[in-house]
Amino acid sequence: MNETEFVAALRKLPLHPGARGLEDDCAVLAIGSETLVITHDMMAEDTHFRSNADMADVAWKLLAANLSDLAAKGAEPVGVLLGHSLGMDDARFLAGLEQGLTAYDVPLMGGDTVATTGTSTYGMTAIGRAVHVPVPSRKGAGVSDAIYITGPVGRAMLGYEGDPDHLEAFNRPVPRLAEGMALAPLVSAMMDISDGLLLDCWRMGWVSGVTLAIESALVPVADRDRLDECVRWGDDYELLFTAPAGTALPVPAHRIGTVRARGHAPLLLDEAPLADPVRLGYRHG
Amino acid sequence: MNETEFVAALRKLPLHPGARGLEDDCAVLAIGSETLVITHDMMAEDTHFRSNADMADVAWKLLAANLSDLAAKGAEPVGVLLGHSLGMDDARFLAGLEQGLTAYDVPLMGGDTVATTGTSTYGMTAIGRAVHVPVPSRKGAGVSDAIYITGPVGRAMLGYEGDPDHLEAFNRPVPRLAEGMALAPLVSAMMDISDGLLLDCWRMGWVSGVTLAIESALVPVADRDRLDECVRWGDDYELLFTAPAGTALPVPAHRIGTVRARGHAPLLLDEAPLADPVRLGYRHG
Numbered sequence: 141m142n143e144t145e146f147v148a149a150l151r152k153l154p155l156h157p158g159a160r161g162l163e164d165d166c167a168v169l170a171i172g173s174e175t176l177v178i179t180h181d182m183m184a185e186d187t188h189f190r191s192n193a194d195m196a197d198v199a200w201k202l203l204a205a206n207l208s209d210l211a212a213k214g215a216e217p218v219g220v221l222l223g224h225s226l227g228m229d230d231a232r233f234l235a236g237l238e239q240g241l242t243a244y245d246v247p248l249m250g251g252d253t254v255a256t257t258g259t260s261t262y263g264m265t266a267i268g269r270a271v272h273v274p275v276p277s278r279k280g281a282g283v284s285d286a287i288y289i290t291g292p293v294g295r296a297m298l299g300y301e302g303d304p305d306h307l308e309a310f311n312r313p314v315p316r317l318a319e320g321m322a323l324a325p326l327v328s329a330m331m332d333i334s335d336g337l338l339l340d341c342w343r344m345g346w347v348s349g350v351t352l353a354i355e356s357a358l359v360p361v362a363d364r365d366r367l368d369e370c371v372r373w374g375d376d377y378e379l380l381f382t383a384p385a386g387t388a389l390p391v392p393a394h395r396i397g398t399v400r401a402r403g404h405a406p407l408l409l410d411e412a413p414l415a416d417p418v419r420l421g422y423r424h425g
Numbered sequence: 426m427n428e429t430e431f432v433a434a435l436r437k438l439p440l441h442p443g444a445r446g447l448e449d450d451c452a453v454l455a456i457g458s459e460t461l462v463i464t465h466d467m468m469a470e471d472t473h474f475r476s477n478a479d480m481a482d483v484a485w486k487l488l489a490a491n492l493s494d495l496a497a498k499g500a501e502p503v504g505v506l507l508g509h510s511l512g513m514d515d516a517r518f519l520a521g522l523e524q525g526l527t528a529y530d531v532p533l534m535g536g537d538t539v540a541t542t543g544t545s546t547y548g549m550t551a552i553g554r555a556v557h558v559p560v561p562s563r564k565g566a567g568v569s570d571a572i573y574i575t576g577p578v579g580r581a582m583l584g585y586e587g588d589p590d591h592l593e594a595f596n597r598p599v600p601r602l603a604e605g606m607a608l609a610p611l612v613s614a615m616m617d618i619s620d621g622l623l624l625d626c627w628r629m630g631w632v633s634g635v636t637l638a639i640e641s642a643l644v645p646v647a648d649r650d651r652l653d654e655c656v657r658w659g660d661d662y663e664l665l666f667t668a669p670a671g672t673a674l675p676v677p678a679h680r681i682g683t684v685r686a687r688g689h690a691p692l693l694l695d696e697a698p699l700a701d702p703v704r705l706g707y708r709h710g
């Protein structure tokens with residue numbers, strides 16, 4: 141069973157209304173007068189990081205990936221729970237975790253620690269408080285809305301390859317928490333770009349029932365000569381969002397296209413329809 | 426780094442007040458007028474289950490272990506998030522998960538799915554709503570309180586060994602949710618017995634700053650001839666709690682001893698002090 145098949149099967153289980161059909165980055169839980177946003181992300185050795193990676197970077201990235209999901213929902217972090225496999229360089233993991241928790245002023249709430257015999261897997265659950273209700277979703281991009289991203293894509297790719305100018309972008313990504321909270325009241329749809337710009341645009345177009353028409357010349361990329369790769373590589377953690385054209389934005393963002401009524405595909409790149417999500421980005425499993 | 430050392434290091438990180446110093450089963454999060462209880466438990470191949478286990482049982486047990494932590498805090502389940510490693514018998518896992526979610530009327534809220542290259546690790550985060558505030562903790566056992574457990578220990582051990590009368594106890598443990606909610610307003614301390622009765626009594630005595638004096642003849646066990654093993658084996662998921670002597674209990678429970686002022690050890694078994702937690706039960710890592 142691959143990830144797509146597994147998630148399709150999960151959707152047939154009893155779902156919480158706040159699960160949003162398992163089509164969003166986070167669950168949304170209204171509790172009294174507050175609304176919580178909850179997400180769980182994992183990282184596995186060999187799949188998400190190399191066995192010789194600095195475990196401090198792995199811990200930071202695990203935290204950043206979870207906080208990025210909160211950012212995409214305009215949520216302020218409340219705390220995280222850690223699911224830890226003992227056995228790699230646990231002291232370095234702790235050092236990186238402490239740096240991240242301190243940098244983002246997020247406390248640890250709990251978790252579990254296990255001994256494992258093979259490759260290591262780390263999980264984290266992040267809990268945030270929504271600053272705006274309704275909480276933005278991937279669904280909701282409206283026809284004629286403008287499409288934006290908060291920063292360039294491709295930096296993580298260059299960092300992964302060893303480019304010294306971009307190592308930080310790969311090893312220590314920065315979740316766009318302030319941007320997400322500022323944007324939440326204004327956007328029609330929002331998500332983070334964790335799996336590659338094109339794939340995530342395709343997904344937003346798909347669940348919103350529209351077509352996202354992207355102009356590649358407008359997309360800020362780390363290396364213009366490698367545009368095709370930059371828009372397919374993941375791990376950049378910028379925010380992708382749509383808003384009515386002309387909306388005054390509270391944070392810098394790059395307009396990369398316009399939402400249209402659903403055509404043949406959920407995504408158009410320079411007017412070429414991209415109907416099939418395969419090869420648009422990074423797909424796990 | 427073993428689990429004890431790792432958790433000690435975690436306690437030095439920035440902690441949420443609701444983390445309870447990482448000394449309890451769950452985090453407690455007051456949000457508006459409500460109080461949420463949040464826990465994260467993992468199960469790893471080879472450590473928590475055998476590679477040839479029925480993955481439906483593994484999924485059930487992962488859910489049950491998490492719900493048991495909520496039960497120990499007197500919380501009503503709200504939903505769970507799943508961290509899933511693809512690659513074992515995922516269809517059986519889904520079947521067991523569905524059975525558990527249905528049996529306990531708990532919806533899935535979200536999660537993550539990863540491909541792994543080695544042994545599989547599963548994580549779950551459970552969220553519950555506290556039915557009573559303050560939420561019971563492990564801390565709080567008071568001198569002269571009576572000590573109770575909700576049912577026998579040792580059944581999971583016999584099931585693990587293949588005893589047909591106890592297979593269900595090992596493969597499909599039942600979290601004591603109704604009991605926990607009924608007891609929460611009355612107890613001075615409560616926890617679930619996941620790692621063995623003696624070890625968990627030791628822990629309760631330790632964090633409460635008292636001595637739990639247990640009389641082995643009073644402990645309900647699955648096999649009286651194997652008392653020593655029954656009180657050390659884990660996986661039974663009964664509730665251990667203390668309450669002022671004479672409290673009218675709303676659910677059946679077995680009185681197994683009395684809380685005393687802290688003596689030489691946090692635990693006395695038939696008047697013998699047990700100062701060292703090593704070999705009292707199941708310790709991961």
